[in-house]
Amino acid sequence: MHKDTDCGQPRRADADAGKEITVAGWVHRRRDHGNLIFIDLRDRTGLLQVVFNPEVSSDAHHLAESLRSEWVVKVTGKVARRIQGAENPNLATGEIELVASELTVLNQSLTPPFEVDEHINVSEDMRLQYRYIDLRRQKMQDLLKMRHNVTRIMWDELTDKGFTQVETPILIKSTPEGARDYVVPSRVHPGEFYALPQSPQQLKQILMVSGIERYFQIARCFRDEDLRADRQPEHTQLDLEMSFVHQKDVTDVVEHLYARIMREVRPEVKVPAPFTRLSYEEAMTRFGTDKPDMRLGMELATLTEAAARSEARVFQSIAADGGSIRGIAVPGCAGYGRRQTDELIDIAKRHGAQGLVFIAIDESAESIETMTEEQARGPLNKFMSVDIIRDIARQTGAKPGDLILMVAGAEKMVNRVLSELRLEMGRRLEIADPNEFSFAWVTDFPLFEWDGDSKHWTPAHHVFSAPKTEHIDILESDPGAVHADLFDLVCNGWELGSGSIRIHNPELQRRIFGVIGYTEEQVADRFGHLLRAFQYGAPPHGGMGLGLDRLVALIAGESSIREVIAFPKTQSASDPMFEAPSKISDEQLAELHIAVITDDE
């Protein structure tokens, strides 16, 4: 080793003073006082102040004059207690310093494009281009370690529970469902292609047929779709699958694991236990979304009946057409002015609403029951009696000083709009406690969704989820009413993963394919291997896929998963450091039997 001690290691003057040590690392900062030179030396464990004193070693002092930021050096010297008054309480090693007797420059460095420091502000573009420098920052090192710890706990916990980690192949077969595949040409089979897995779903189900019983993998998944703050073309998921289980068995394992991760990685935060459980129906009714942030309050109320009793034509006609009128009460916002309400109307319109109806309950009202007509202000109030307004206030839970937001129209749109407004108001009012992690299981999803474009039923999750036993009879006759043992794990508005009890009966699996509208040929081509496997004693099984990047970002309080991925890609799915993707040589293309067609224009 070039060093015998880590920079962050010697900490106490009593214990360490007088020891001769050798450390090595990067020059974090240099303070040259002429005759006395200070270097903050940085390695993965932290900072250590090194002093070069010409009276101790004139050679070392002389060489130290040439040191610059990010040079890589090795220093030998004696640990000494700092002189009185020169201690640095901000540094873990602030009580001591290293008095250098010997300095070796192991490598020089160009002046870095940005400083390796926490307080600086650099564009993400620049950070990604020089990711190796960016990752030297303490914060990035901490995030990578946190991620490591999360996966370490996954390994520990699942190993204890009898799980076996199995690596599944990265080169598999394209089964064009859902997302676009990333595709890899085969040299040996001209004109044929592998696909990178969108998830190891089928492989892990086959492992259940193989008798593994409890499988997990920290698996890379590839999807060639547009990126977002929480979506990368390759993401990592904790993939797990269990045999002979019911839904509760799967959620118990995951809940125990996630509670433990929170306890060990963020011991200071609140994690309400047990995790909340609510059905998809209930989530949509109370929050308008299947991934609610439950810290926000402001639950949705159905006001169709009350609003339809008013003289307001909009409400009457929407109610008559089978539409829905719903609303939320935003605490303390009765004083919102025109500009603020206009902003909310914009948000509502962006998400499909025709408009947004406000009722402001004046602070001066003693209570909802005693408030007067004048104490409730709103554009449609002249069409509503005080009784109706009171009714609306009661159902939304509004109090004096609150602002009620109402949206009318198709239920799906109304829910989406109110859910967005709820999130927006939560952000504005800073309602959510950043130290609370409110996990919830959302269960009993419908198995199918109607796709108006393709005029087909499509799987709400994926084709392998089992319908609830009591709904098997109506699979073909009323697909929309079929629910499944299908569940999501959500936390603070983030979808962290979903799972289900799978189909293990090849005949039932064929019926599902039938409802979705696959032909015999398509089924044979895409899923023949799975159906064949199921004919040889497939056990009942179920499992989950849980996003690791999202989990770590959530735990770390980061809004983008790029912060917790060592080498993420930009929104155009490219890597600014590698400059990937890139063209390949004609020789490579020829070998792969590939001709590139260039778009003119």
Place this chain on the structure above:
RNA sequence: GGCCCCGUGGUGUAGUGGCCUAACACGCCUCCCUGUCAAGGAGGAGACCGGCAGUUCGAAUCUGCUCGGGGUCGCCA
């Protein structure tokens, strides 16, 4: 594919039609300094304003196209 925001020395910003021969901070370079720690002091170098085309007497500033980055809708079994 749609919509929105951004692009000025190495980095982050200011400048939004003539005051710009482009300002500020950090960084960088030189010198001074034995107790600093986001050291301090003095001096200095460094950008023609993402690219192209236009409007104008005059463009960093206006317009169009384009490239790059970010957010979002679509998309994401």
